Amino acid sequence: MTEPPFRRVVVIGAGLMGTSVALALRRYGVEVLLEDADPGNLRVAVSLGAGVPVTPAEALANNTADSADLVVVGVPPSALGTVIADALTRFPGAAVTDLGSVKAAALAGTRAHASTQAGLDRYVGGHPMAGSEQSGPLAARADLFDGRAWAVTPHADSRPDAVAAVERLARTCGAFPVQLSPGEHDEAVALVSHLPQVASTVVAGLLTTAAEGHLVLAGQGLRDVTRIAGGDPELWTQILSANAEPVARLLHEAADNLHRVAHTLEKRDAAEAGLADLRTSLERGATGVRRLPGKHGARPEAFSPVPVLLPDQPGELARLFADVGAAGVNIEDVRIDHSPNTPAGLVELWVHEDAVPALLEALAHHGWDVHG
């Protein structure tokens, strides 16, 4: 068995995020001590096998203060500054990180509560980009962070060994670390996390007054758009307040865009120009979605099309997929080419660009007509 990535880690806060980190560390045999003010949370986390429960007094008495490599703080945003500052004092030999959604506020709160500014160099902010609309240790999973980005946000005085410890934590949890300054991180999450949260909330809020006979028509689209609106209102109140300025700016912009689409619809009888405006808005959205990276941060542009001519008989598509599958090539997308000058039945297989040679060989081997 290889050396565990950490000797001993203290996780403060056994909620969804803290317990998931603890479970992920336990996979590698790391000793985890768990603190939580709520005995119910602590009991459930222990029952899941996330670690050994300790009170703050026990943690100190137990010589933990000397032997912990890392402290991970997973408490609500409003408590972050106090708890991080306290951890820096209680565990003078450990790097300290947190799992909070807003990093400039966490740093400012830590500075404000730190008994000495000297210990601050052991603090490096962290934010795993994973979660759930559920909360609490019951929803925790050891694989919650697999393949996700994990923002690591050192401040100007953070020590390199503390940064390295937090990046090792991210990798041990199956995530890939992404280094950003606290301020840049907050700008980014305003867009990729806080704006969609409020948009989801507003759409879901309009369901409260709907007739029940109308809601029965709800499909997967509405469910997907509103899933995160089921998140904990108290937690999100704290997160949004802590990142108020960048979030407010984006919300105003989104609201203006919604009004604009509404105005276009109201004036649609006037001219085809209105429809063109609407189409442009919708195209812009489709373009935005395509910019989202794939798993592990893979760029969508890394895929290439391979055009195949499909014979005019039932079952040919199934045969094509079977041949490609047998060759071990993963198809990312399939499209029909509707260009006016291409023959009927031209199908594009989109695969990772590295897989193109293997795909071409498999297609040739099975006699498929690769076009152009």
Added chain:
Amino acid sequence: MTEPPFRRVVVIGAGLMGTSVALALRRYGVEVLLEDADPGNLRVAVSLGAGVPVTPAEALANNTADSADLVVVGVPPSALGTVIADALTRFPGAAVTDLGSVKAAALAGTRAHASTQAGLDRYVGGHPMAGSEQSGPLAARADLFDGRAWAVTPHADSRPDAVAAVERLARTCGAFPVQLSPGEHDEAVALVSHLPQVASTVVAGLLTTAAEGHLVLAGQGLRDVTRIAGGDPELWTQILSANAEPVARLLHEAADNLHRVAHTLEKRDAAEAGLADLRTSLERGATGVRRLPGKHGARPEAFSPVPVLLPDQPGELARLFADVGAAGVNIEDVRIDHSPNTPAGLVELWVHEDAVPALLEALAHHGWDVHG
């Protein structure tokens, strides 16, 4: 083998929806004739086994006019009126339905284009509440409609046997029919489908100008909220235009709510009252999500909590789930009870109310401490 639910069905438009209906009907041995102006679509649909391709002339020559029970029109919204009216003329013995997303406009278009208003009594609008952000026959699936609602929208003159045929189509495709007037349907989908579509589009649109280093932080929440924004812009331009008035009203309301949240965030330093406003908005969203019915339209209220006291040892939760699973009881949700007067380790198992007796018996049998 039982009698097929239809003798012969003509599907006009072999896109995502039409091809999926055809595939669903083929499971029951129904003879399906496919028409599509795009030979590429037709070729792919036939390759998937969706039916036999025919030209409009062949459909007539082949005596189809007399023998088709049902015609299903799956063409873009702007073409619906013409194609439905034409189908009523070409297939004088058949009920005619469509798969369009807006029903008042489809009916008005059909009236406007019908050669005789007499045939209109064989038309009954339909709208399966399923789809995909992808389009075209390649994305078609025989099980696309399983467990989904299928709006059936008769007009004042629709014949009962035509309504029955469309409801039978919905059930044959695995969906459950929901009868609504065309106008009521359009109000409902403005809320459950068109509003979330535009909200998703607006959030995704703001990603177009984001720094790439910021997008790498995107998590599952953003992906879920923006998934449907990847839908076909041309199709959605037509859908939204056809339901402009109710959609515009909801978009203005959503935009006002976004502005309101933004203003609350901007003024948050002023008073705790601002936070209370924000919390109320977020709670309203969470309440809205909980109103969404489950699969097959099941009401969320049909679930009941069973409180179980968890011993203070690792592995107890896993043992609890194993015991419940062995009893064949499906757990819908699990929550920790944090009420101040309940003991630590009290976990609520939420199950369908019909399953409560079986669950209680299994828990007692395995010696679990059911609380209260």
